[in-house]
Amino acid sequence: MALDYKKLGMKCGVEIHQQLATRHKLFCKCSAAMQDKEPVFEIRRKLRAVAGEMGDVDAAAAYEMLKNKVFRYKVYLNETCAVELDEEPPHPVNREALDIALQIALMLNCEIPEEIEVMRKTVIDGSNTSGFQRTALVGLNGWVDTGFGRVGITNVCLEEDAAQILDKKKKSVTYGLNRLGIPLVEIGTAPEIHEPEQAKEVAEKIGMILRSTGKVRRGIGTIRQDLNISIAGGARAEIKGVQKLSLIPRIVELEAKRQLELVKKGRKVTRDVRKALPDGRTSFLRPMPGSARMYPETDIPPIQITEEKIKQIRKNLPELLTEKLEKIMKSYNLNEEIAGQIVSSGKTELFERLAGISEPKTIANVLTRYSKEYKIPDKKLEEMFRAIGKKQVPKETLEKMLDALSKNRPVQDVVKIAGDMLSEEDVKRIVKDVIKKNPDVMKAGRPEKALMGLVMKEVGGRAPGSLVMKIIMKELKTSFS
Amino acid sequence: MYSKKIQALLKKKKIRIGDRVLVKKIGKETEGILMPQTDAGDPETLVIKLDSGYNIGIKFRNAGIEKSGTRQSKAGKEEAEYEMGKTRKEILKLKFDAKKPAISMVSVGGTIASRIDYRTGGVHALEDPREFLHNTPELADIVNIKRFVSPFTKMSEDMEPDDWIKTAKHVAKELNSGMKGVIVTHGTDTLHYTSAALGFFLRNLTKPVVLVGAQRSSDRGSSDAGMNLICAAHAVVSDIAEVGICMHGRMDDDYCLFIRGTHARKMDTQRRDAFRPINEYPLAKIWPDGRIKIKNRDYRKRDDKGRVELDAKFEKKIAMLKVYPGADPDIISYYISKGYRGFVIEATGLGHVPTQARKSWTEVIKRHSKDIPFVMTPQTIYGRINPSVYTNLRILYRESGAIPGGDMLSETAYVKLGWVLGHTKDMEKIREMMLTNYAGEITQRTLVGTFLY
Numbered sequence: 001m002a003l004d005y006k007k008l009g010m011k012c013g014v015e016i017h018q019q020l021a022t023r024h025k026l027f028c029k030c031s032a033a034m035q036d037k038e039p040v041f042e043i044r045r046k047l048r049a050v051a052g053e054m055g056d057v058d059a060a061a062a063y064e065m066l067k068n069k070v071f072r073y074k075v076y077l078n079e080t081c082a083v084e085l086d087e088e089p090p091h092p093v094n095r096e097a098l099d100i101a102l103q104i105a106l107m108l109n110c111e112i113p114e115e116i117e118v119m120r121k122t123v124i125d126g127s128n129t130s131g132f133q134r135t136a137l138v139g140l141n142g143w144v145d146t147g148f149g150r151v152g153i154t155n156v157c158l159e160e161d162a163a164q165i166l167d168k169k170k171k172s173v174t175y176g177l178n179r180l181g182i183p184l185v186e187i188g189t190a191p192e193i194h195e196p197e198q199a200k201e202v203a204e205k206i207g208m209i210l211r212s213t214g215k216v217r218r219g220i221g222t223i224r225q226d227l228n229i230s231i232a233g234g235a236r237a238e239i240k241g242v243q244k245l246s247l248i249p250r251i252v253e254l255e256a257k258r259q260l261e262l263v264k265k266g267r268k269v270t271r272d273v274r275k276a277l278p279d280g281r282t283s284f285l286r287p288m289p290g291s292a293r294m295y296p297e298t299d300i301p302p303i304q305i306t307e308e309k310i311k312q313i314r315k316n317l318p319e320l321l322t323e324k325l326e327k328i329m330k331s332y333n334l335n336e337e338i339a340g341q342i343v344s345s346g347k348t349e350l351f352e353r354l355a356g357i358s359e360p361k362t363i364a365n366v367l368t369r370y371s372k373e374y375k376i377p378d379k380k381l382e383e384m385f386r387a388i389g390k391k392q393v394p395k396e397t398l399e400k401m402l403d404a405l406s407k408n409r410p411v412q413d414v415v416k417i418a419g420d421m422l423s424e425e426d427v428k429r430i431v432k433d434v435i436k437k438n439p440d441v442m443k444a445g446r447p448e449k450a451l452m453g454l455v456m457k458e459v460g461g462r463a464p465g466s467l468v469m470k471i472i473m474k475e476l477k478t479s480f481s
Numbered sequence: 482m483y484s485k486k487i488q489a490l491l492k493k494k495k496i497r498i499g500d501r502v503l504v505k506k507i508g509k510e511t512e513g514i515l516m517p518q519t520d521a522g523d524p525e526t527l528v529i530k531l532d533s534g535y536n537i538g539i540k541f542r543n544a545g546i547e548k549s550g551t552r553q554s555k556a557g558k559e560e561a562e563y564e565m566g567k568t569r570k571e572i573l574k575l576k577f578d579a580k581k582p583a584i585s586m587v588s589v590g591g592t593i594a595s596r597i598d599y600r601t602g603g604v605h606a607l608e609d610p611r612e613f614l615h616n617t618p619e620l621a622d623i624v625n626i627k628r629f630v631s632p633f634t635k636m637s638e639d640m641e642p643d644d645w646i647k648t649a650k651h652v653a654k655e656l657n658s659g660m661k662g663v664i665v666t667h668g669t670d671t672l673h674y675t676s677a678a679l680g681f682f683l684r685n686l687t688k689p690v691v692l693v694g695a696q697r698s699s700d701r702g703s704s705d706a707g708m709n710l711i712c713a714a715h716a717v718v719s720d721i722a723e724v725g726i727c728m729h730g731r732m733d734d735d736y737c738l739f740i741r742g743t744h745a746r747k748m749d750t751q752r753r754d755a756f757r758p759i760n761e762y763p764l765a766k767i768w769p770d771g772r773i774k775i776k777n778r779d780y781r782k783r784d785d786k787g788r789v790e791l792d793a794k795f796e797k798k799i800a801m802l803k804v805y806p807g808a809d810p811d812i813i814s815y816y817i818s819k820g821y822r823g824f825v826i827e828a829t830g831l832g833h834v835p836t837q838a839r840k841s842w843t844e845v846i847k848r849h850s851k852d853i854p855f856v857m858t859p860q861t862i863y864g865r866i867n868p869s870v871y872t873n874l875r876i877l878y879r880e881s882g883a884i885p886g887g888d889m890l891s892e893t894a895y896v897k898l899g900w901v902l903g904h905t906k907d908m909e910k911i912r913e914m915m916l917t918n919y920a921g922e923i924t925q926r927t928l929v930g931t932f933l934y
Contacts, residue, residue: 043732045733046708063618066702085732113537114539114540119534119535120700130701131701136535137535137536154533291534296536302519302523304526
């Protein structure tokens with residue numbers, strides 16, 4: 001039986017962490033690409049519980065916990081410098097990252113603080129060499145609209161990603177420093193989601209807005225979703241690491257049910273951090289920690305955000321992917337599936353550039369399907385399409401060309417494969433010729449069928465069947481009219 | 482700091498920093514704790530700590546501010562108070578163990594003994610040894626910091642010779658009051674000048690004097706302050722009766738180096754392991770668990786007997802110069818015209834200055850060396866001055882009267898020259914004293930393994 005979530009007093013909030021696709025890290029000039037394969041060396045550190053830094057966490061407990069723990073940090077040549085090693089103060093904030101974060105905040109209808117203060121948020125699990133994460137509130141009081149109503153965006157924060165955990169032993173934890181410092185936006189909604197489907201819609205919408213910027217990282221580990229769920233009489237559960245958006249309604253439903261069961265039995269619901277499992281269930285991870293201590297990062301001066309700056313970013317806000325999709329479907333007469341693939345592949349611009357030169361459907365196919373199969377860089381594909389131009393290429397020939405291109409054959413050689421192709425004019429001539437030579441055919445019941453066979457014999461695979469048929473039909477029309 | 486205008490308004494409205502306030506501005510209301518503005522921020526922008534913990538800035542123009550009716554959470558209030566430099570009550574309940582060796586701490590400032598004070602945007606000095614104990618409880622297992630003296634606190638770069646003298650006086654007094662040793666907390670930039678000065682000023686030393694600093698502020702879990710202090714505590718109860726610097730040996734939180742004060746140099750602007758021994762091995766490696774590995778047997782052993790003697794006579798009219806291609810020796814004449822009485826010159830290579838060049842430093846030195854000492858030190862940092870391998874060296878040292886500084890660090894030679902001139906104006910005596918080893922500042926043998934140690 002479906003639950004009545006309103007009656008349950010269900011409250012849910014979504015928190016999304018998304019890496020930004022900048023060249024450099026947030027506070028240094030290290031590459032943010034995560035391309036280094038092997039670490040070059042390792043350093044060993046300890047963290048100390050510092051007076052007054054633990055927020056609600058018991059300082060004595062933290063002290064005991066850290067006393068015997070060693071953190072090993074792997075250093076990567078292009079992706080680690082003295083800043084990640086906590087051996088150098090942070091450099092000024094990466095302006096590219098800040099602009100993207102501001103753009104996202106504006107797209108989520110947020111207010112932008114007039115002065116942004118970078119904060120230090122205490123982290124003592126070793127995932128940051130400094131013992132804190134640098135984070136700044138860049139947007140607040142925003143909203144997204146859903147089919148169920150408006151949901152508030154409480155915060156858009158620009159922060160540094162944590163180091164990646166590589167190995168965990170009883171007394172030591174090993175981290176890779178290549179991920180530490182990659183710019184990240186954290187987006188939190190108000191607990192104003194009251195239906196499981198709405199939670200999914202919010203997450204999807206925020207995800208769509210993030211991707212619309214074209215400046216967020218894609219792939220495994222670049223976006224992380226958490227859910228906060230409670231019911232009346234229950235307690236807030238933070239569910240970490242939701243892998244698939246399609247799972248969200250199920251997770252919300254099961255968590256609401258779990259809390260309801262406990263409430264019904266008269267048991268206390270504790271504030272837990274739980275882990276999302278692949279089937280939509282969750283498992284207990286740890287009790288909810290107190291809020292981390294947060295204090296100013298004095299190594300980075302506050303950042304003034306002028307009205308002009310906001311105006312300038314507002315003026316250049318990107319088109320939403322949903323709008324783009326509609327536009328592409330209409331302008332190029334594509335169905336939603338293909339158009340959707342182009343838009344979500346992030347190759348919309350390339351597609352639009354090429355669609356003016358060559359046949360849109362072919363390009364759509366190549367960009368979404370073949371490019372993955374053949375692993376050909378966009379630049380080469382573009383070069384090839386420009387060389388082919390308007391000429392139509394049958395599927396088999398196109399595949400031959402892509403195959404050659406993927407084997408690093410030079411573009412001019414590849415184009416020769418298509419060069420043997422007949423132009424529309426050539427095909428027209430052949431069709432006319434065949435009709436002239438076979439006047440009987442025209443008397444048959446369906447002349448196009450017989451003509452097709454005869455013409456294709458002449459063409460010998462040098463033109464796509466669809467083109468041949470199109471020309472035959474045209475010719476038949478003119479000869480009958 | 483806020484502008485005078487904002488400060489006046491806050492005063493009029495009886496709003497203090499740390500109060501919960503409501504800031505109204507064109508249709509927007511922001512509620513939170515009014516925080517101080519740091520010196521790097523805009524004085525016309527209010528900084529508000531939101532309930533989420535984040536601070537944001539609101540331009541004061543066209544804004545109104547009033548005390549908020551809602552109550553601040555206890556945790557939030559404590560948070561804000563701590564951020565503003567208030568020592569927590571529970572810290573003052575901590576105690577040292579009276580059975581542990583009694584030592585003194587002389588604090589003259591530095592990152593290691595401070596916290597950021599947001600009221601001034603500057604630093605707030607720790608004023609109680611219990612504050613160190615709170616950050617570093619391990620200290621209680623090693624020492625009993627019985628006395629805590631802070632004659633002054635200064636940024637390292639603001640230190641002057643008078644400050645070395647004051648520091649030495651207090652250290653001597655503490656040593657002579659029966660303590661097992663003294664830990665000096667100090668900023669790092671000029672820590673090695675102070676350590677050299679204490680080396681010369683404290684005669685008949687029979688107990689350790691350990692200078693310690695930190696490269697990362699102690700507000701962070703990764704601060705080097707804790708481990709440096711723990712190792713310094715082990716050093717101060719050890720049998721190494723020397724003045725030395727005890728700080729991180731590597732980037733790892735593994736061990737500290739205890740480096741003789743006259744042979745230490747800050748070799749990096751920011752790293753934890755910035756202090757390195759130059760031209761000699763460190764006295765010891767010290768691990769936070771108390772293990773000590775002697776690396777250099779050339780040290781005085783503790784015997785705890787006798788009184789340390791303060792000998793801090795110092796001539797301040799001395800200067801340190803560096804030669805380089807194109808350097809004009811006229812600068813020497815300028816200094817002399819201003820009453821300077823001695824020079825340390827950082828020479829190139831084996832101890833050269835421009836000699837047969839168009840502008841000859843050697844000639845200027847020769848002109849003045851009957852009354853004014855010129856001590857040559859290596860600008861290569863590593864290695865030793867050699868007065869005789871090349872013709873130009875022979876001209877400089879044999880004919881022109883320059884004093885070869887051996888393998889003394891320039892900084893150490895500078896401190897030593899001031900100390901020597903504080904004792905004598907006799908040129909022969911000056912030369913003799915500069916070449917005599919008083920505080921381990923000159924080594925007899927160049928051990929090759931000490932290079933880039």
